[in-house]
Amino acid sequence: MSRDPRLHPRKQPRQVRAELTRRRILEAAAQVFTEYGYAAGTTNRIAEYAGVSIGSLYQYYPNKDAILLELMLAHLDSGEEEATRRQTGELPGTAEGLMRLFVQAAIANHLEDPRLLRVMVEQAPRSPELLQRVYQFKNERNAHTRDLLRRYREVRVSDLETAARIINATIELVVHQVVAEHEPIDLQRLEDELVAMFTRYLTA
Amino acid sequence: MSRDPRLHPRKQPRQVRAELTRRRILEAAAQVFTEYGYAAGTTNRIAEYAGVSIGSLYQYYPNKDAILLELMLAHLDSGEEEATRRQTGELPGTAEGLMRLFVQAAIANHLEDPRLLRVMVEQAPRSPELLQRVYQFKNERNAHTRDLLRRYREVRVSDLETAARIINATIELVVHQVVAEHEPIDLQRLEDELVAMFTRYLTA
DNA sequence: CACCATTATGAGCAATCATTCAGTTCTTGC
DNA sequence: GCAAGAACTGAATGATTGCTCATAATGGTG
Incomplete structure (x- = not known):
């Protein structure tokens, strides 16, 4: 199985809060994609919904597709x-x-x-x-x-x-x-x- | 039937070349959307494929959706x-x-x-x-x-x-x-x- | 030919967005 | 309690793109 590095998390969480952040981001993404669709569901909006800064999002996901x-x-x-x-x-x-x-x-x-x-x-x-x-x-x-x-x-x-x-x-x-x-x-x-x-x- | 003005042609062609331009744009759009999909099929690309300037495109279509x-x-x-x-x-x-x-x-x-x-x-x-x-x-x-x-x-x-x-x-x-x-x-x-x-x- | 409406041009504007990174805050292990 | 790393922040960047508009070319008409 060839894993595209552009699609997989950059960082493995080591602390509990990091795991929480990851989950919050994912749940927010589901909400935002549901509400706005993929194109209009911007990463900034996802971060906002998750109550997390956009930078944090990009620590766990290398890009939107991921x-x-x-x-x-x-x-x-x-x-x-x-x-x-x-x-x-x-x-x-x-x-x-x-x-x-x-x-x-x-x-x-x-x-x-x-x-x-x-x-x-x-x-x-x-x-x-x-x-x-x-x-x-x-x-x-x-x-x-x-x-x-x-x-x-x-x-x-x-x-x-x-x-x-x-x-x-x-x-x-x-x-x-x-x-x-x-x-x-x-x-x-x-x-x-x-x-x-x-x-x-x-x-x- | 309510026609959304943001979706319909601005101008009715009066000369033959205008009709030709319209058709070329439409055919180019079909090609470009087929090849790149909707999001990546940019209006500039459509105009380019049609051999027409981007301005001409917007004379006949008020926006991409149209x-x-x-x-x-x-x-x-x-x-x-x-x-x-x-x-x-x-x-x-x-x-x-x-x-x-x-x-x-x-x-x-x-x-x-x-x-x-x-x-x-x-x-x-x-x-x-x-x-x-x-x-x-x-x-x-x-x-x-x-x-x-x-x-x-x-x-x-x-x-x-x-x-x-x-x-x-x-x-x-x-x-x-x-x-x-x-x-x-x-x-x-x-x-x-x-x-x-x-x-x-x-x-x- | 001359005039004007129609059509065509394309550089550039404005807005949007994904993504970065320098700096700050928090946790953990000792 | 203190370093050192982990996690987080968000203003800024760079790239893209839909679309405008001032200007130029063209076609029809008398």
Whole structure:
């Protein structure tokens, strides 16, 4: 893994207050990016929100991109964690139950902070390192989905790999759009229809 | 319709060369935004690409946003035109045929210039006027899709409205993602699987 | 040709921002 | 309690960029 030195912290905190400062900066960045977007979310504003001088910010982050990168990595990590946590539970008895689990998880995830998520998605292409991680994450999720689908006898599609990719992409994107936009859609109905579509697709 | 004066051309061209200049600027803008993205696609760079002075650019566009807005409106218009053109032809005999038509159109459309499209999608939320138009466009498309679906007896979903929305959103987003990203996916397979999914959903 | 509206030019202004660094304050270990 | 390093400060810098405006060139018209 090639780490771009222009994207990683310059200094490892050694005192407690330094760790606190780091965290305050990161939380402020999340707030500011959410409120103003990436371009208008200036580093000075982040420092101000964090109640910290701009100089302190630059002691821990070599530049603005590095701050967003850390936010993104944190988001990915929490998503991954969530996924493995769900994996340990009982599997639903039907493919429909499985699909419902998927859709519900996506809706919940995107309801969290759609605006910050949007900033992240928009800026992601700027960091090859991040793209690499996102790509890997999606691949693993697709593989995992495929393995889950394989356990259900009712699932009849021949190419589970492609089915898994389409299902995951559809869930992610449709839910993201519908939740992020201000379209007044009934989330319950969205959930039901997506589940129906996937189930019929898989078990036709 | 409220037209924001800060987004519309200051001057109507009266001579041929002025019209030419306008067009050159717009084409250059498409190129520059495609190559550099919106933020790094500076107005000076656009003027340079157009072989025109920066002053000329500002005679026709009051600011940078207005340029992108015009590009977006042009894209929407061409899409609408394409849609009505397709409407005049013969309807396919089966719902599957209809879905294939939809998916093929989306793939073709997105294959055109994914990077410029991406810039547009990212920047769209900045213009309420544009959002309004996009929203209207989607509503009309959904209504149209719903009407088409109604003509097929094999279609058995109860809520055609929601079905139309989900189908259109899925097509647009999945195709956009898969085409725009560099994922090596077989477009033919993508088409087939999407068609299969929609058909089974509709006719289950 | 002569006149004027239209169009084109591009140096430079003003504002914004990411980032630096010299100096100050705080913590820790002895 | 005192050095020495760690952490923090914020005015200043330098670079970028959207945009203006005074001036020049061009085209149409009588």
